[in-house]
Amino acid sequence: MTTLINILVQGVLLGALYALFAMGQSLVFGVMRLTNIAHGDFIVLLVFVLFALTAMAHLPLMAALVLLVAIAFAAGYALQYVLLNRVSSRDPLPSLMVTFGLSIVIQNVLQELFSADPRAIATGGFESQGVLLPGGINVGYLPLLTLLATVAVTFALQWLFGRTALGRAFRATSDDRETVQLVGVSHRRTYALAMAIAFVLIAVAAALYATRTAVSPSDGPALLLYAFEAVIIGGMGSFWGTFLGGMALGVAQQAGFYFDPGWGIWLGHVMFLAVLVARPQGLLPKTA
Amino acid sequence: MERTVNSPSQGFEVRRATRASKLAVLGLLLAAVVIASMPYWAGRDTLRDFTQIAAYLLFAMMWNLLAGYGGMVSIGQQAFFGIGGYAMLVLANFCGVSPFLAVPLGAGLAMLVAVPVSRIAFRLEGGYFAVGTWVIAEVFRLSVANVSALGGGSGTSLTALQGIPRSTRESLTLWLALAAVAGGIALLYWFLRARPGLALTAMRDNAAAASSQGVDVRRARLVVYLVAAGGTAFAGGLYFLGNLRISPDAAFSVNWTAFGIFIVLIGGLGTLEGPIIGALIFFLLNKFLSDYGTWYLIGLGIVAIVVALFFPQGIWGYLSRRFGLQLFPVGRRLVFGDPAPQSPAPAGRLPDSASVARSARDAA
Numbered sequence: 001m002t003t004l005i006n007i008l009v010q011g012v013l014l015g016a017l018y019a020l021f022a023m024g025q026s027l028v029f030g031v032m033r034l035t036n037i038a039h040g041d042f043i044v045l046l047v048f049v050l051f052a053l054t055a056m057a058h059l060p061l062m063a064a065l066v067l068l069v070a071i072a073f074a075a076g077y078a079l080q081y082v083l084l085n086r087v088s089s090r091d092p093l094p095s096l097m098v099t100f101g102l103s104i105v106i107q108n109v110l111q112e113l114f115s116a117d118p119r120a121i122a123t124g125g126f127e128s129q130g131v132l133l134p135g136g137i138n139v140g141y142l143p144l145l146t147l148l149a150t151v152a153v154t155f156a157l158q159w160l161f162g163r164t165a166l167g168r169a170f171r172a173t174s175d176d177r178e179t180v181q182l183v184g185v186s187h188r189r190t191y192a193l194a195m196a197i198a199f200v201l202i203a204v205a206a207a208l209y210a211t212r213t214a215v216s217p218s219d220g221p222a223l224l225l226y227a228f229e230a231v232i233i234g235g236m237g238s239f240w241g242t243f244l245g246g247m248a249l250g251v252a253q254q255a256g257f258y259f260d261p262g263w264g265i266w267l268g269h270v271m272f273l274a275v276l277v278a279r280p281q282g283l284l285p286k287t288a
Numbered sequence: 289m290e291r292t293v294n295s296p297s298q299g300f301e302v303r304r305a306t307r308a309s310k311l312a313v314l315g316l317l318l319a320a321v322v323i324a325s326m327p328y329w330a331g332r333d334t335l336r337d338f339t340q341i342a343a344y345l346l347f348a349m350m351w352n353l354l355a356g357y358g359g360m361v362s363i364g365q366q367a368f369f370g371i372g373g374y375a376m377l378v379l380a381n382f383c384g385v386s387p388f389l390a391v392p393l394g395a396g397l398a399m400l401v402a403v404p405v406s407r408i409a410f411r412l413e414g415g416y417f418a419v420g421t422w423v424i425a426e427v428f429r430l431s432v433a434n435v436s437a438l439g440g441g442s443g444t445s446l447t448a449l450q451g452i453p454r455s456t457r458e459s460l461t462l463w464l465a466l467a468a469v470a471g472g473i474a475l476l477y478w479f480l481r482a483r484p485g486l487a488l489t490a491m492r493d494n495a496a497a498a499s500s501q502g503v504d505v506r507r508a509r510l511v512v513y514l515v516a517a518g519g520t521a522f523a524g525g526l527y528f529l530g531n532l533r534i535s536p537d538a539a540f541s542v543n544w545t546a547f548g549i550f551i552v553l554i555g556g557l558g559t560l561e562g563p564i565i566g567a568l569i570f571f572l573l574n575k576f577l578s579d580y581g582t583w584y585l586i587g588l589g590i591v592a593i594v595v596a597l598f599f600p601q602g603i604w605g606y607l608s609r610r611f612g613l614q615l616f617p618v619g620r621r622l623v624f625g626d627p628a629p630q631s632p633a634p635a636g637r638l639p640d641s642a643s644v645a646r647s648a649r650d651a652a
Contacts, residue, residue: 035415037363086597092414093361097553097596100363104546104589108582221542225426228419232412266430269423273408276420280411 002135007254009133013143015230015250016150017212019243020205021223022230023153024198026242029231031170031194032080032088034095038103040224042199045106046072046206047215051119061123068203076199081192088191103220110217118214127211146208150243153201157239160197170194222265229272235282244283248275300624304481304617312615316473323466327459335462337571339530342465345567346472346523347544348551349560350516353476355549356558357485358512359492361414363545364421365520367405367428370539371398372521373528374432380448387448388460391525398521399514406513410506422542429540443535446528461530468522473616476560479515480618488512489618492558550588553595556602560616565604 025039036042049071053064087094123142130140161167169190172180177187209215209223226249234245249268256267275282326335347369355361375394380387405424412420433441449457479485487508490498499505528534547570555566577584599606608614 033415035418037419083593083597092418093355093557094596094600096361096363096415096418097549098593100546100549101589101592101596104592105586108585108589112582112586221422225419225423228416229423232416232420260434262430262434266427266434269427269430272423273427276408276411 002137003258005135006137007258008251009137009139010143011251011254012247013139013147013250014254015247016143016147017205017209017246018226018230018249019246020146020150020153020201020208021227022234022242022246023150023157023239024201024205025224025227026231026234026236026239027157027194027198027201030237031174032084032191033174034084034088035092035099037096037099037224038106038220039099039202039227040222041103041106041220042202043206043209043223044215044217044220045110046199046203047121047210048110048114048119048217050121050203050207050210051114054121055119061121065207068207069200072199072203073196076202077192077196079199080195081188084195085188085191103224107217107220114217116216116218118216119210120214121207121210123211142208142212146212149204149208150246153204154239154243161239166193226268229268233272233275233282235284238282238284241282241284248283300622303621303623304619306614306617306621308613309615309617316470320466320470324463327455327462332458335458336530337575339461339465339526341567341571342469343523343527343530344547344551344570345563346468346526347520348548348555348563348567349472349476350519350523351545351548352552352557352559352563353512353519354516356552356562357480357488357492358509358516359495360509360513361418362409362421363418363542364409364423364425365516365548366540366542366544367421367425368398368402368517368520369524369527369544370425370428370432370536371401372524372526373534373539374438375521376525376529377444377446377534378438380446381444384448387446387529388464391464391522391529394525395518395522399518402514402517405517406510409513410509425540425542429536432540433536439535441536443533443538446532446534449532461526464529465526468526472519472522473560473564475515477616477618480560484508484511485618546588550592552602553592554602556604556606556608557600559602559604559608560618561608562602562604566602569603 021040021043024042025036028034028036028039046068050064050068053059053067054061057064059067083098084095087098089095127142128140129142130138130144132138159167161170169180169185173185173187173190180187180190229249230245231242232245233248234241234243248271252271253264253268257264323338326338347365351362351365354365372391372394375397376387376390379385379390379393385393409417409421409424432438438444480488487498487503490501491503491505491508495505524539528539551566551570552563553566554562554569555564556562573584573588577587580587595602601609
């Protein structure tokens with residue numbers, strides 16, 4: 001019984017990280033219908049930017065985090081405005097090609113600059129502290145902080161999309177980008193803002209991820225697959241769906257790891273495929 | 289246009305071959321004879337090179353069929369490449385089948401596997417389909433990596449070839465590679481010129497319109513997916529027959545699909561000639577520049593981005609548009625008798641293929 005609860009608790013905590021990975025992807029899917037193959041590599045890229053800021057430029061962690069978010073916002077905006085807007089069309093092939101090419105370039109540039117060694121962000125022992133619950137269940141402060149961040153991000157995105165003028169522009173552009181131009185909304189700028197916000201989410205995910213574990217330049221594709229699975233399991237276009245999708249993936253992987261470390265990731269993938277067959281619209285399909 | 293075509297008063301004929309296409313077929317037959325004789329005059333490295341080109345080319349042709357004609361952009365074709373490799377190895381090592389026979393058998397097995405896989409993958413469309421197929425390939429990779437009889441994550445060797453002399457082995461591998469490439473090109477050429485190909489191009493250009501003209505879109509997609517799975521698995525079996533060693537990370541690596549996409553994009557998506565040109569270019573780049581490691585891969589990535597942005601038609605697409613060349617014409621060209629004006633030759637991508645599909649259906 002304790003084992004079962006432990007799997008659930010650790011799975012939810014792991015899933016919070018996956019859900020956080022997926023929020024940026026969910027936003028980009030939702031607004032641009034863009035399948036971003038380089039999503040995982042962007043997370044890894046920002047991990048290495050943070051690493052360069054803290055371990056090489058010796059900035060204090062808080063200052064480095066603020067700078068990272070600013071860099072991410074600008075990079076996301078520029079990337080979408082200069083490059084990805086050219087390929088954001090109904091035909092999925094050009095955007096797939098460009099992001100696939102970006103993925104290969106990022107992985108190899110990082111490997112050339114930082115070598116293939118895994119790197120982590122030092123936080124002075126915070127990553128290993130935690131609280132011991134009755135029954136021997138250990139809950140780390142860092143995973144707990146990740147869960148809180150994910151909940152906060154989900155609320156924030158839901159509010160942004162539902163209650164603000166920008167969110168309205170996002171939804172309208174997603175529905176019909178020709179018509180929004182008639183009312184004075186530039187779909188190019190809207191897309192660029194969406195990507196900038198997605199990059200801020202990626203920066204948050206990157207910081208929490210690199211504190212938790214060491215990251216190597218070739219880790220991106222695995223992160224992309226987890227993020228993608230969380231989005232599809234949850235149901236496209238719903239942030240709480242993505243949240244639940246991440247949790248489901250985390251619990252499935254944790255259960256797999258419990259039986260045999262070799263089958264953890266496998267069970268996560270298989271659970272995703274099972275959801276695809278049984279409930280292709282996802283757990284919480286878009287209603288609004 | 290439509291009225292002119294259907295008007296009986298106009299004298300016209302439908303031409304399918306061009307002078308260039310007749311020359312191309314002749315040239316390819318000649319090349320095949322030269323390659324087939326290679327064991328008698330060429331060095332071992334050349335034989336090995338050809339087998340590798342053949343595997344890349346076959347993979348790329350099948351990816352092109354899937355994406356360029358079927359409209360299904362997959363990042364998971366390495367699943368079938370790996371299945372082809374492992375099926376060949378299991379049949380040869382454990383079942384005593386000749387490895388050279390095991391390659392086509394493995395391709396057949398992969399087609400069987402592709403039936404249930406397609407049921408899952410077809411739940412997704414567009415970009416989601418692309419990433420979904422990648423997840424499926426990962427499931428196969430992780431599954432094989434957990435089977436200790438196959439050497440687990442570190443892989444295993446093809447021991448079944450031990451009794452066969454090296455020169456015999458190399459010659460047979462070369463001929464199998466040649467047969468695979470020749471068969472692949474012939475099959476695709478025939479397939480795309482026949483009715484299923486017409487339905488396919490119609491479907492790619494506009495699935496809803498094609499469906500309304502009586503094209504069974506679901507069935508056409510499934511057939512293309514299965515053929516592509518079989519061809520890709522053949523390429524995998526062939527590659528690892530030449531390589532003699534296999535591991536899950538090598539066999540199910542997403543790089544196979546990355547290289548396949550690169551070959552098809554550079555050469556020209558949705559043309560039969562494109563992958564052949566692309567495979568030759570890729571092979572030369574790989575042979576002379578792969579020592580540069582990460583820089584080489586960075587270059588490939590940048591080229592892919594630039595091509596996708598600025599030259600989406602690829603090298604062959606550019607050449608055929610610039611000079612009106614078609615080595616493998618799959619379209620139909622109307623040639624009017626005098627004094628009617630010459631109709632412009634449609635390129636490989638028929639702009640109005642749905643209506644052509646309908647006329648073909650009415651004719652049948």
